[in-house]
Amino acid sequence: MKLKIYADRRSQPARAVLIFCKVNGIDFEEINIDLTKRQQLSPEFKEINPIGKVPAIVDGRFKLFESHAILSYLACAFPGVADHWYPADLFKRAKIQSVLDWHHLNLRLGALTYVVNTAMAPALGLPLNPRAAAKGEKILFSSLSKIESFWLKGSGRFLVGSNQPSIADLSLVCEIMQLELLDEKDRNRILGPYRKVQRWIENTRNATRPHFDEMHQVLFEFKADLQKQLSMGAINEMESSSKTVYLSKI
Amino acid sequence: MKLKIYADRRSQPARAVLIFCKVNGIDFEEINIDLTKRQQLSPEFKEINPIGKVPAIVDGRFKLFESHAILSYLACAFPGVADHWYPADLFKRAKIQSVLDWHHLNLRLGALTYVVNTAMAPALGLPLNPRAAAKGEKILFSSLSKIESFWLKGSGRFLVGSNQPSIADLSLVCEIMQLELLDEKDRNRILGPYRKVQRWIENTRNATRPHFDEMHQVLFEFKADLQKQLSMGAINEMESSSKTVYLSKI
Numbered sequence: 001m002k003l004k005i006y007a008d009r010r011s012q013p014a015r016a017v018l019i020f021c022k023v024n025g026i027d028f029e030e031i032n033i034d035l036t037k038r039q040q041l042s043p044e045f046k047e048i049n050p051i052g053k054v055p056a057i058v059d060g061r062f063k064l065f066e067s068h069a070i071l072s073y074l075a076c077a078f079p080g081v082a083d084h085w086y087p088a089d090l091f092k093r094a095k096i097q098s099v100l101d102w103h104h105l106n107l108r109l110g111a112l113t114y115v116v117n118t119a120m121a122p123a124l125g126l127p128l129n130p131r132a133a134a135k136g137e138k139i140l141f142s143s144l145s146k147i148e149s150f151w152l153k154g155s156g157r158f159l160v161g162s163n164q165p166s167i168a169d170l171s172l173v174c175e176i177m178q179l180e181l182l183d184e185k186d187r188n189r190i191l192g193p194y195r196k197v198q199r200w201i202e203n204t205r206n207a208t209r210p211h212f213d214e215m216h217q218v219l220f221e222f223k224a225d226l227q228k229q230l231s232m233g234a235i236n237e238m239e240s241s242s243k244t245v246y247l248s249k250i
Numbered sequence: 251m252k253l254k255i256y257a258d259r260r261s262q263p264a265r266a267v268l269i270f271c272k273v274n275g276i277d278f279e280e281i282n283i284d285l286t287k288r289q290q291l292s293p294e295f296k297e298i299n300p301i302g303k304v305p306a307i308v309d310g311r312f313k314l315f316e317s318h319a320i321l322s323y324l325a326c327a328f329p330g331v332a333d334h335w336y337p338a339d340l341f342k343r344a345k346i347q348s349v350l351d352w353h354h355l356n357l358r359l360g361a362l363t364y365v366v367n368t369a370m371a372p373a374l375g376l377p378l379n380p381r382a383a384a385k386g387e388k389i390l391f392s393s394l395s396k397i398e399s400f401w402l403k404g405s406g407r408f409l410v411g412s413n414q415p416s417i418a419d420l421s422l423v424c425e426i427m428q429l430e431l432l433d434e435k436d437r438n439r440i441l442g443p444y445r446k447v448q449r450w451i452e453n454t455r456n457a458t459r460p461h462f463d464e465m466h467q468v469l470f471e472f473k474a475d476l477q478k479q480l481s482m483g484a485i486n487e488m489e490s491s492s493k494t495v496y497l498s499k500i
Binding site for chain 1: 318
């Protein structure tokens with residue numbers, strides 16, 4: 001039975017898993033779970049992942065969620081995966097686990113909080129929250145600085161000094177790619193100071209082409225949708241504020 | 251050369267690593283890094299972990315931080331560790347990785363945010379922040395509910411249905427033990443509704459005795475210090491408010 005991947009390509013961890021499978025020739029069926037329609041909370045999907053998050057996989061009778069756990073499982077379960085993605089060497093693997101664990105409360109928390117509260121919230125039925133965005137931005141900048149000065153230290157083209165990508169590169173770069181949803185000026189302001197980070201994104205993209213670009217296509221379409229929604233929101237706000245003015249004049 | 255563990259026993263991930271080593275007969279030297287004196291930011295410690303967090307280890311020439319990465323490394327590197335701590339079986343290991351990954355942005359984020367902003371902040375030179383505490387509480391309750399209804403599902407005494415503890419049990423239970431720093435009434439309010447969680451904490455404590463209690467001793471001493479500081483703070487506040495009243499009367 002073919003591996004099933006439950007994903008929304010607008011979700012960064014979902015894209016990391018999809019790109020990994022494509023690059024490594026792992027045959028799979030992709031089942032779209034539309035986050036903007038809250039399909040991750042449907043009873044059908046809760047049978048797959050009771051926590052209600054994408055990505056999730058079903059491999060035969062085995063169900064699994066959390067993208068890092070999925071990536072390391074796939075790297076071990078499918079014999080065709082090159083060692084550099086998740087090295088068997090104890091020391092190399094431990095370093096990759098270290099950056100994967102660090103990711104959650106640093107780059108992931110910072111980028112997710114900032115992007116949701118600056119661009120994505122309306123599509124998820126939530127209000128934009130500038131105070132939360134400011135907190136996210138602080139964590140995001142601190143995380144990018146640590147990637148630039150520590151995780152990308154040395155001459156290797158990828159994280160922890162490697163010359164070939166691992167599942168950590170894929171996970172972290174897909175997270176940063178979510179910044180594409182921002183206004184271009186804002187994205188440049190955030191990523192501009194980090195030259196090594198910018199090179200590393202390109203190195204990861206090049207190492208996983210054409211699948212990297214293919215899987216990110218939806219993100220650019222999503223950006224166009226969001227900008228439309230935001231400008232509609234701005235018109236609605238103008239209308240409602242003019243209504244307020246009108247009402248207050250009665 | 252003996253394994254070196256850089257830790258502050260008041261840090262929950264540090265305790266998880268220390269208990270793991272004690273239970274599994276791993277010989278180590280413990281180097282205390284006092285978080286209340288900000289020793290984790292000293293140049294000496296930054297040589298060990300440039301990110302400035304405990305726990306960190308040095309095993310021969312190999313340096314590592316992030317407690318989950320350390321625990322899985324130690325489980326694989328030291329031959330005496332029983333398999334149940336980090337099973338070699340691909341499916342069992344993946345399930346444990348799943349709960350470890352889930353932990354960061356759920357129980358860890360919720361408990362840490364709540365405990366720091368309700369009890370620990372003064373000891374770290376920070377102000378208590380009720381707004382942040384409320385956010386932490388919400389994530390904490392949601393996480394405890396998911397542990398109760400999903401991660402502890404079935405008849406197993408430990409996470410993901412196991413009958414023996416894994417590194418995930420140790421990590422998550424040490425996090426919940428941090429709630430001991432709260433006022434007892436508050437702790438009971440939070441943990442009271444979660445019967446399975448309470449039994450599981452006891453199961454983990456029993457499976458790792460006497461080391462579990464030994465490593466948590468410092469936490470209870472820390473609680474006494476914090477309560478002293480908080481009551482001193484209350485006196486200072488009363489003094490300053492009476493000063494304000496006095497000044498405003500001039």
